[in-house]
Amino acid sequence: MLLAFYIVNIDPSGHSPARIKELVGEATSGGIGSAVYWKNRSTMGAYFREIFADEDNNQFKYLFGLATMTSDIEENSAGKADWAVQKLIQAEKDWEISFAIGIIGDRLIPGSSKMGVLKPGPHASKSVPARGKGRDFTKDERDKVNEIGNDTGCHTCGSTDPGTKSGNFIPDHQPPNATVPNGSPQELYPHCKSCSSQQGGIISWMKRKGLIP
Numbered sequence: 001m002l003l004a005f006y007i008v009n010i011d012p013s014g015h016s017p018a019r020i021k022e023l024v025g026e027a028t029s030g031g032i033g034s035a036v037y038w039k040n041r042s043t044m045g046a047y048f049r050e051i052f053a054d055e056d057n058n059q060f061k062y063l064f065g066l067a068t069m070t071s072d073i074e075e076n077s078a079g080k081a082d083w084a085v086q087k088l089i090q091a092e093k094d095w096e097i098s099f100a101i102g103i104i105g106d107r108l109i110p111g112s113s114k115m116g117v118l119k120p121g122p123h124a125s126k127s128v129p130a131r132g133k134g135r136d137f138t139k140d141e142r143d144k145v146n147e148i149g150n151d152t153g154c155h156t157c158g159s160t161d162p163g164t165k166s167g168n169f170i171p172d173h174q175p176p177n178a179t180v181p182n183g184s185p186q187e188l189y190p191h192c193k194s195c196s197s198q199q200g201g202i203i204s205w206m207k208r209k210g211l212i213p
Contacts, residue, residue, distance in 0.1 A: 017089045017210065020044070024085055028068045037068070048088070051095040063087050093210070118202070120174050120189055121156035127187035133177045141188065145171045149190030156195040163193035170196045178203045178212050 023040040030036040041064055048060035065071035066084035074080065120127070128144045137145075146162075149169035153160040162169040169190035176199065180186065191199070206212045 017092075020088055020092065021085060024064070024067045024088075027064075028081075032068075032070045037070075044088075048091070051091055060088075118176060118179070118199075120187070121154075121195075123153050123158040124155040124174075124189055125152040127174070127189050128171070130171075130173055130186040130188050133173065133182065133186070135171075137171050137188075141171060142168055145169050145188055145190050149192075153190070154192035154195055155189040156199075157192060159192045159194075161192065162190070172196065172199070176203060178207065 023044055027034075027037040027040040044064065045057050045060050049055070049057045052059040054060070062071070062073060063084040066074065066076065066080045067088065069076040069078075069081050071080075126148045128141055128148070146169050149162060150160060152158075154162070154169070155172065155174075164170065170193065171188040172191035173186045174189055175184070175186060177186075203212070
């Protein structure tokens with residue numbers, strides 16, 4: 001449950017799209033000669049240096065200059081400012097998705113790797129075709145998922161103990177329902193209770209951050 005708590009309660013960057021717009025807006029209103037301009041530029045620059053993996057932070061400086069219409073590289077305009085703000089927001093969203101993928105890996109879920117609970121895990125073997133996003137599983141579907149789980153374990157962590165009161169493995173839609181449009185092909189894999197709960201926390205966090213609809 002540690003992972004689910006971490007994902008739901010901690011924002012890795014500490015900034016939302018609204019906060020980025022607020023910081024840029026304050027800097028724009030203050031102007032390049034103001035203290036707030038340089039304070040906000042420093043605050044944003046500290047985390048965009050990591051996002052862009054750019055030690056000199058040239059990408060951020062370029063976008064911040066356009067966003068605040070103080071660029072000395074290109075002609076400034078409202079249109080370019082809006083474009084630059086959206087580029088900053090998108091860069092952070094992309095980074096947060098990578099962040100989520102990273103912490104779902106083998107650092108926090110024993111036995112898992114790479115995409116962890118966001119795609120078939122390292123212990124995935126056989127699967128059962130899903131009829132859709134619904135969770136009205138038939139007895140035959142549950143029996144087949146249990147058979148796979150008893151043989152190869154939870155597709156994420158490999159445990160052969162489902163950890164549920166019923167003793168059944170949880171049929172896990174892959175890709176997860178929240179990440180694909182209705183009608184997309186999906187498969188059912190066995191999930192233990194712990195990994196299923198962690199997946200729920202991750203999906204909730206991604207929705208809250210606007211990373212998925």
